[in-house]
Amino acid sequence: MADEMTASPPDAAAAFLKQWHKTTTSTVHVFQEEAGPYKKIELHDFKFLGKNFQSQTYVGTKNGARVAGTEHTGAGVCAEFRDILFKAQEFIFRSYAAEVRSKGETPSESGFTQWCNIGVVSGWQFRSRQHSKGAAIDLDPKTNPYVPTGKTSDPKGALGGEQHAALNGETLGDIRQACLGTYANAFRLVYGEKMAVDAMSHDIKDDTALAYEAMLKVHYAVVVYSQLAFLTTKDNRLDGSFGIGRPLGPETEPGSFLRTLKESGPLVKGKPDADLQKQFNTIRDDYENLRLGMVYGKLKAASPGHMNSGAIWEQATRDPCYGFLTIRKEIAVGLRAAGCRWGAMDFGAAQNGDMMHFDKKWAIEQIAHSDDPNADGLLYVQK
Amino acid sequence: MTLLRVTERTRGLDSWWRSSRPGPSAARSTQCEHGLRGTPPARTEGSTAGRAVAPLHGGAPSTWGAIYDLYQYNLAQELGENFDGLKKLQGLVEFLPTKQPYIGFGESAPVDGTHDDNAEEQADRRVEVLFFAQGQEPDIALLDEDPKVSELYHPDAFRRVNIEGFSDAKSHRRTLRIFLHDEYQRLMVNTEYELTVGTEVRRGTSSNKGDLVQKKVLPEATGTIRWGGQPALNAPTPGMQLSDMIDKLHAAPTFKYKHDLLLSPGRPAPAVEADRYLENLGYTQELEQNWEQFQLDYGMEVQAFPNNDVLSELRKTHRKGLEPPPLEDDGLADPPHEEFEDDGLFSSQLTVQLVDAGGEPVGGEDFEVRNANDEVIHTGTLDDAGTAIVLGLVGDEHFISFPNWDGSSWDIAKEPENG
Numbered sequence: 054m055a056d057e058m059t060a061s062p063p064d065a066a067a068a069f070l071k072q073w074h075k076t077t078t079s080t081v082h083v084f085q086e087e088a089g090p091y092k093k094i095e096l097h098d099f100k101f102l103g104k105n106f107q108s109q110t111y112v113g114t115k116n117g118a119r120v121a122g123t124e125h126t127g128a129g130v131c132a133e134f135r136d137i138l139f140k141a142q143e144f145i146f147r148s149y150a151a152e153v154r155s156k157g158e159t160p161s162e163s164g165f166t167q168w169c170n171i172g173v174v175s176g177w178q179f180r181s182r183q184h185s186k187g188a189a190i191d192l193d194p195k196t197n198p199y200v201p202t203g204k205t206s207d208p209k210g211a212l213g214g215e216q217h218a219a220l221n222g223e224t225l226g227d228i229r230q231a232c233l234g235t236y237a238n239a240f241r242l243v244y245g246e247k248m249a250v251d252a253m254s255h256d257i258k259d260d261t262a263l264a265y266e267a268m269l270k271v272h273y274a275v276v277v278y279s280q281l282a283f284l285t286t287k288d289n290r291l292d293g294s295f296g297i298g299r300p301l302g303p304e305t306e307p308g309s310f311l312r313t314l315k316e317s318g319p320l321v322k323g324k325p326d327a328d329l330q331k332q333f334n335t336i337r338d339d340y341e342n343l344r345l346g347m348v349y350g351k352l353k354a355a356s357p358g359h360m361n362s363g364a365i366w367e368q369a370t371r372d373p374c375y376g377f378l379t380i381r382k383e384i385a386v387g388l389r390a391a392g393c394r395w396g397a398m399d400f401g402a403a404q405n406g407d408m409m410h411f412d413k414k415w416a417i418e419q420i421a422h423s424d425d426p427n428a429d430g431l432l433y434v435q436k
Numbered sequence: 437m438t439l440l441r442v443t444e445r446t447r448g449l450d451s452w453w454r455s456s457r458p459g460p461s462a463a464r465s466t467q468c469e470h471g472l473r474g475t476p477p478a479r480t481e482g483s484t485a486g487r488a489v490a491p492l493h494g495g496a497p498s499t500w501g502a503i504y505d506l507y508q509y510n511l512a513q514e515l516g517e518n519f520d521g522l523k524k525l526q527g528l529v530e531f532l533p534t535k536q537p538y539i540g541f542g543e544s545a546p547v548d549g550t551h552d553d554n555a556e557e558q559a560d561r562r563v564e565v566l567f568f569a570q571g572q573e574p575d576i577a578l579l580d581e582d583p584k585v586s587e588l589y590h591p592d593a594f595r596r597v598n599i600e601g602f603s604d605a606k607s608h609r610r611t612l613r614i615f616l617h618d619e620y621q622r623l624m625v626n627t628e629y630e631l632t633v634g635t636e637v638r639r640g641t642s643s644n645k646g647d648l649v650q651k652k653v654l655p656e657a658t659g660t661i662r663w664g665g666q667p668a669l670n671a672p673t674p675g676m677q678l679s680d681m682i683d684k685l686h687a688a689p690t691f692k693y694k695h696d697l698l699l700s701p702g703r704p705a706p707a708v709e710a711d712r713y714l715e716n717l718g719y720t721q722e723l724e725q726n727w728e729q730f731q732l733d734y735g736m737e738v739q740a741f742p743n744n745d746v747l748s749e750l751r752k753t754h755r756k757g758l759e760p761p762p763l764e765d766d767g768l769a770d771p772p773h774e775e776f777e778d779d780g781l782f783s784s785q786l787t788v789q790l791v792d793a794g795g796e797p798v799g800g801e802d803f804e805v806r807n808a809n810d811e812v813i814h815t816g817t818l819d820d821a822g823t824a825i826v827l828g829l830v831g832d833e834h835f836i837s838f839p840n841w842d843g844s845s846w847d848i849a850k851e852p853e854n855g
Contacts (some may be wrong), residue, residue, distance in 0.1 A: 109575055144619075144620065147619040147620070149618050150619075151618075151619045151692070151693060152666070152692060154694075155662070155691070155692060155693055155694035156694075166545070170671065170673060172674075183622055193674070195674070196674040196675075244686075245608075269672065272672060273669075273672070273681070273685055276676060276681075277678060277681065277685070280677070280678050285675060285677065289674070289675070313678070316678075317678050317682065318684050319683055319685075319686070320681055320682055320686070322679060322686060375674060375675060376676075379672045379673055379674045380669035381672070382671070382714075389622060
């Protein structure tokens with residue numbers, strides 16, 4: 054990784070981190086889609102960025118029916134990934150300490166927790182890929198979604214983002230391309246300049262801080278741009294609705310688009326379209342385009358088809374007024390410096406954009422595990 | 437005078453002299469010239485200017501030009517400047533807006549401060565060039581109205597102070613070469629910084645090697661440097677509203693890192709060093725109480741602060757205390773690591789200085805800084821003055837070496853500040 058650190062973690066880290074790094078353990082099965090012998094791993098739960106890991110419960114089934122007494126609950130990450138997170142947490146603490154000391158303040162446990170400002174830390178999950186092995190974490194998934202990525206200069210090039218089930222490739226590509234166009238429109242209006250073609254295109258060789266800063270600028274552009282024409286939903290979730298749109302105007306009407314645009318003058322460095330009705334419509338269209346790239350789970354069309362053919366979207370999406378990035382830079386830098394991949398930039402051009410996700414790409418053989426022959430032939434499923 | 441003739445021949449000084457504008461004090465005869473605003477604020481005797489103007493009487497214009505030329509040269513030499521630097525300094529001097537910038541001496545202003553006609557004391561036959569700091573000028577209206585009633589030579593307003601002669605007038609400013617790191621000990625290239633030393637604030641951008649060089653820095657014992665961009669808008673939070681971002685989103689970034697520089701090479705002041713070490717060892721009172729308690733705890737005869745022997749013991753104890761516990765059980769309980777408070781992640785400053793056997797600085801040499809694990813955590817090159825400051829190091833122990841020097845050819849003259 055371009056900015057992997059070789060220096061040892063500080064040998065005089067804050068005493069409270071030693072308490073945070075005391076773990077509790079639980080043993081869980083590794084997810085698989087069919088019944089048969091299972092692998093089991095030991096999870097380590099501890100305080101990371103001020104939070105303990107979210108727990109999950111799964112249960113054994115046979116012939117589709119739940120089997121009593123087979124319920125398991127676990128939380129945390131595997132021992133190997135735990136050590137990486139310990140190192141990352143010390144790195145992140147360094148950044149926090151440097152910042153507060155430059156202000157003449159003293160680092161503290163509560164201060165560090167507040168500074169990290171993380172609401173949810175999710176590690177092991179009973180589903181496929183790295184989460185199943187406890188080798189991945191998601192940070193505040195609600196506000197750090199999987200968003201489209203790619204270069205605006207290369208419409209035919211690979212674009213990253215969430216894989217939506219039941220959508221043909223053309224539609225998926227169109228959704229991602231439309232999002233990139235929205236980023237560019239938002240950027241131009243908010244910053245008064247053209248967005249760099251690679252603002253949302255980064256890879257494993259890139260410096261974390263620089264990549265983060267580029268994406269953060271786009272995030273803020275999206276937040277401002279969307280909020281000019283829409284109100285922020287309460288829980289960052291749009292259940293198939295179009296969002297809470299502002300009325301166009303007039304300028305004297307509190308909460309209208311024209312009034313908001315006027316009041317937000319210092320935020321808008323670009324020149325809005327002379328025809329403000331047209332500008333208003335563009336933002337509304339862009340908002341709809343963008344939300345389709347910021348889904349919860351898997352996006353489905355009620356009647357499969359092209360996105361521009363009046364398809365009705367079944368699945369809820371996130372609210373573009375929230376943007377897509379609330380993890381602070383120092384956390385992303387620290388995790389990557391400790392050896393993690395960041396889903397935003399390390400998954401490859403066709404899959405980048407998973408803002409919440411940090412992991413280590415390990416096979417189960419690289420993780421301490423045990424075997425469960427599963428003589429009863431149970432199939433474990435998430436409860 | 438040989439030099440004068442050479443100057444005349446080589447520069448065609450007749451024409452040069454006619455076209456040039458003399459400096460403020462070179463051609464102003466033997467009268468007292470007042471009204472130069474600058475430093476020093478006190479009245480002085482026997483100034484350079486007074487000595488220099490004497491040979492002007494009766495000389496040919498070409499000689500005047502040569503003298504003026506040499507006069508500028510000597511001024512530059514004494515100030516440690518080149519001609520451009522001298523011109524800049526001269527530009528800082530301005531005349532007070534008086535009707536009459538000269539005052540005759542003698543009875544107008546005898547050295548004893550009393551007005552007296554026909555004063556004939558030799559001491560009164562003098563030239564004075566008066567400088568005033570901003571805000572210390574005499575009442576100009578009064579001076580213009582009647583120099584005799586001006587407070588300019590009133591002993592209650594301005595006091596005559598004899599200043600010992602300088603060996604030269606160089607400012608003795610220093611060059612600073614500072615390496616900027618982030619909290620990961622990565623050199624920060626092309627990074628904006630702000631250096632404050634005394635009243636001077638300098639801003640710039642670090643080089644593509646992650647260092648900065650500032651010349652002619654005021655000779656203060658301490659300074660402050662800030663570097664690295666910190667966005668005016670705080671880190672993103674869920675649900676930010678437009679009102680949270682107005683006046684911040686597009687505002688210029690502030691500085692993330694700040695370090696108070698100790699600009700005197702070697703150890704910090706004993707009080708700073710002792711205070712820090714005692715705190716690290718767990719003493720929580722004021723320095724004097726900690727100092728006494730430390731000696732009592734370690735069975736020493738109590739000595740008042742400061743005392744070099746006690747300080748030396750304190751350094752040893754501090755160093756021992758921060759080392760890993762001994763492998764063999766000595767029968768005593770090991771102190772918990774937490775007892776030694778974190779004395780400042782990302783707060784250390786390392787001043788590297790190389791001097792030869794004669795004490796002269798050796799500039800331009802490569803150096804390395806290693807941590808306690810013998811890992812090279814920084815490499816750099818000393819400045820022309822043989823020094824470099826390295827900021828942002830993490831950890832308590834750092835070791836310096838000069839890879840191009842034979843290990844037997846240099847030695848540690850002073851321990852690093854960080855112990």
